[in-house]
Amino acid sequence: MTQFLSLLLNGISLGAMYALIALGFVIIFKASEVVSFTQGSLLLLGAYSIARLSEPIGFYPAVLVGILLTALAAFLIERLVINRLRGAPVISLAIVTIGVDIILLTELIRRIGSDILNVPHPWGSESVRIGEVGISQNRLIATGVAGVLIIVFFAAFKYSSWGVAMRASAEDGETAALMGIRLGRVSALAWIVAGALAAVAALFLVGAPTPGVSAAAYTVALRAFPAAILGGLDSTGGALVGGLLIGLAESFAAGYQDQLLFLGRGFGDVVPYVVMIAVLLVRPSGLFGTKELTRV
């Protein structure tokens, strides 16, 4: 039972971080219908900046500057690349984001090398024990922050004029533009927010129980991808549920790998994708995604 609860808690906390990253995918997709593959390198940029700046300027200022820097990088990607290609097929834009991602990633990996950069979280590796089950404070805080941010964005999409503009421009860009919505501004804002979210996720991802910034942190974003897709790429709630599903599936598959041996070693690694495919077979638009209706 302890093992089950421990894996459950770990799965939820892992899922919360996936949800934060998935939310970035969702916001960009909602604003511009572009599937952005840059979240991984933006995440690493956030982690790298926070780790490098923590020593000279202190932890909290470093977090703030790290988030701003990552948001700025996302903004520049949108302005210098995506915005200039507006009108191009969305599939081309997605491929372009892969290119941008590789460039940014290569530079970051070169800078990080095989060093392990540490982020001096004030909560360190302290853990909280709930009965027999232990979880790191870092993960607990991350889960809370992710929950709050997801609620905030859920509300913002529904009620703020930015949210309405974003939904309108995603629905029908041309009509939205005719109605006076400035597509460029909506898109730029979405990228800024997605960048900031990646940095927030990064802040917790490089803390206990996975301390240290290394090039491998990048791959976490790839696991958030199935979370965003199975939740429905245009649904904030879907990002949360998708993230949690993937986090739980991964945690249980790794923790019970001896019982799952008939599926072969390393099953935990493919679990996110198995879950995604299973969900998409039943609901092609994802759990909460908008069904595409085409009138013929």
Add this chain to the structure above:
Amino acid sequence: MKLGKRSGSAVVLTAVLVTAATGCSNKAQDSGGGSAASGDASEVTTDVGVEGNTINLGVLTDLTGVFAALGNDITNANTMFWSDNKVCDTYDVKLDVQDTGYVPQQGVQLYSGMKDSILAMQQTIGSPINTALAPEYTSDQIVNFPSAWAQTLTEIPGTGVVGATYAVEIANGYDYMFQKGLLKEGDTVGHIYFEGEYGANGLAGTQAVAKEKGLKVVEAQIKSTDQDMSSQITQFKAAGVNMVALTVAPTQLASAAVAMEAQGLDVPILGSNPVFAPGLLAGPAANKIKQDLYVASPVSAFDQHEDLLKQYQAAYPDATPSLGVLVGVGMSELMKQVLDSACDNGDLTRQGVLDAFNGLENVDTNDVVVPIRGFEPGKSPSLESFILQPADVPGGAKVVQDAFEGQFAAAIAG
């Protein structure tokens, strides 16, 4: 250093002919050291990679990829060693250093660019690149020292793994744990290992020991990109493990250590040599690691080689030295002994160097690297390992057990 039987008649014949023709003695063979007798380059046969009194050696390292910090340290150590040493007091060694960025394709291209100008490879970083280049190294008769310890690398002719393979290394680690009472017969051990050759080789060591000592092994295979070891540690805790073995990278060690603390799994950790990086001592895993981690290693630590540390810090004042420096010095020393021996034999051709390499036996590197018994295909070049523990010292670790051969080593080593 002695010439072994395997060197075959070619070396003997060449040596006899050259000695007869030139009067160049072979006294280094029984002097036990690396110094050589021949002083005149014109007496030695050469082909590729030797120009006048200069020998060119290749270095395929990683200066910009994921192993950049390690690659820098090893390469700096190679450079430092050869700026102070000559081959049989005659030849200077010039290194052709190329950066693969840890990309095998890049390594293959860079090698094809340098292969007509080098005599041998002082260093090739990483199992994937060594494996990719194995056919070319074999056909070009290249003597090469990799900075990886996988069993498969010992199968490549001319490639000299610098110490015991991962299986032998971790088995020696187990021996130490048994000796110190940190593990008992019939205990349960959890082993987290990478998929691929490195992990498989480490796990093979655990399995061999488990068979001998009746250990129960809980295996957890991960990918090198997996970051979070919480679930694996939860699994181990549920299984009641008495020790955790790791054949992973430093990132996973950090995660495992933090998760063990969080979940109250208070047992020692035994690691293969690549698990440790000094950077971990600045992170949240530091306490657990300093207290409970034991690393089985093919190289010593700076506490036993302070002169080397000083020399390195003088040569590279801005670098934070890791144990990669000792790996670099050790592999350079091995190369020097191979080249000295070839030079003594009067044959600095690639074939001559390869013969000298095959003939090496019981090589001593002043305890920088574990004693090497010789390089035979498919066999672990050494049966010994050092045991290190992390500490707040340069290089991040100190020696707690000098090089020793554990009771399981000979059976696993081949």
